[in-house]
Amino acid sequence: MIHPTSTALITGASSGIGEAMARRLAAHGANLILVARSEGRLRALAEELSRQHGVQATVIAADLSRPHAGKLLQDEVEVRGLAVDLLINNAGFGGFSEFARQDQTEIGEMIAVNVTALTDLTRRFLPAMLERGRGRVLNVASTAAFIPGPLMAVYYATKAYVLSFSEAVNEELRGSGLSVTALCPGPVDTGFQDAATLKESRLMSGVTRLALLDVDTVARIGVDAMLRGQAVAVAGAANKVQVSAFRLLPRGVAARMIAGVQARREE
Known part of the structure; x- marks a missing residue:
C-alpha cells in the first residue's frame, strides 16, 4: 500500500520499465519525480499522468553517467x-x-549509470527515509545478475553488483520498516536490445529468440514486490526456472553456455 503523500523518484523514467512504473505508481496516487536525459519526453509523461491521476509530477533532466550526477540530483x-x-x-x-x-x-x-549512480542515490536518499521511519528502494537488476555473461561481461557484472548490494542493504534494514528490492527481469520488450546492439546475438534472433516480457508486467511485478518489502523478485515463470537451473551449474559451465547462446549470429 502506498502512503497518500508518498513521492517516488524514478530514474530512466522516459521510456520502458521506468515509464511503466511511473504510470503504475501514479495510478496508485503517488507523486512522482521523473528523471532521465530526455526532458521533452519526461514533460509529456508528467503532464499526462498529472492530468489523468491528479498527482504532482516533477521533471528533472539529468545524465547519470556524468560526474557528481547524484549530488546534483x-x-x-x-x-x-x-x-x-x-x-x-x-x-x-x-x-x-x-x-x-x-x-x-x-x-x-x-x-557510472548501472553501479555508481544507483549506489550514490541510494546512499543519499536512504538516511532521510530512516529518519521518517518509512520508505522503499527498488533497484532494477536482471536475470543476468546470477551468471557470468561473455560478450556482455561488464553489463552482467554490474547487474551482479546490483543484486548483491540490494540484498545486503535490505538485510541491514531488517526491523526498520524499510526495505530494498532487487527486480530481476529477463529480456523485456523495450528499446534496450537495440541500444545494446543485441540484434547481432543469437540470443535475440531466429529460433533462439526468447519470449520478451512486456513492460507493464515487469512494472507490476517490481512495484508490488517493492511495496511488500520483498528482497528479490525474478520476473516471469520461465526466468525463475532458468535462474534456479543456473544456480545449480558450476560457474565455468554457466559461462560457456552463455558464451554459446550469446555468440554472434551468422549472417
Missing part, C-alpha cells in the same frame, strides 16, 4: 522542497561486445 530535489519516499533506480544500459574490443568510454559510462 539530490540538490535539485531539495531545492524544490521534495522528499523521496520511494526510490526506483531503474536507469541502466548494456553493450554487446568482446570486452577487449569494447569502447572504453561506453564501459565507464555503463559502470
Whole structure:
C-alpha cells in the first residue's frame, strides 16, 4: 500500500520499465519525480499522468553517467522542497561486445549509470527515509545478475553488483520498516536490445529468440514486490526456472553456455 503523500523518484523514467512504473505508481496516487536525459519526453509523461491521476509530477533532466550526477540530483530535489519516499533506480544500459574490443568510454559510462549512480542515490536518499521511519528502494537488476555473461561481461557484472548490494542493504534494514528490492527481469520488450546492439546475438534472433516480457508486467511485478518489502523478485515463470537451473551449474559451465547462446549470429 502506498502512503497518500508518498513521492517516488524514478530514474530512466522516459521510456520502458521506468515509464511503466511511473504510470503504475501514479495510478496508485503517488507523486512522482521523473528523471532521465530526455526532458521533452519526461514533460509529456508528467503532464499526462498529472492530468489523468491528479498527482504532482516533477521533471528533472539529468545524465547519470556524468560526474557528481547524484549530488546534483539530490540538490535539485531539495531545492524544490521534495522528499523521496520511494526510490526506483531503474536507469541502466548494456553493450554487446568482446570486452577487449569494447569502447572504453561506453564501459565507464555503463559502470557510472548501472553501479555508481544507483549506489550514490541510494546512499543519499536512504538516511532521510530512516529518519521518517518509512520508505522503499527498488533497484532494477536482471536475470543476468546470477551468471557470468561473455560478450556482455561488464553489463552482467554490474547487474551482479546490483543484486548483491540490494540484498545486503535490505538485510541491514531488517526491523526498520524499510526495505530494498532487487527486480530481476529477463529480456523485456523495450528499446534496450537495440541500444545494446543485441540484434547481432543469437540470443535475440531466429529460433533462439526468447519470449520478451512486456513492460507493464515487469512494472507490476517490481512495484508490488517493492511495496511488500520483498528482497528479490525474478520476473516471469520461465526466468525463475532458468535462474534456479543456473544456480545449480558450476560457474565455468554457466559461462560457456552463455558464451554459446550469446555468440554472434551468422549472417
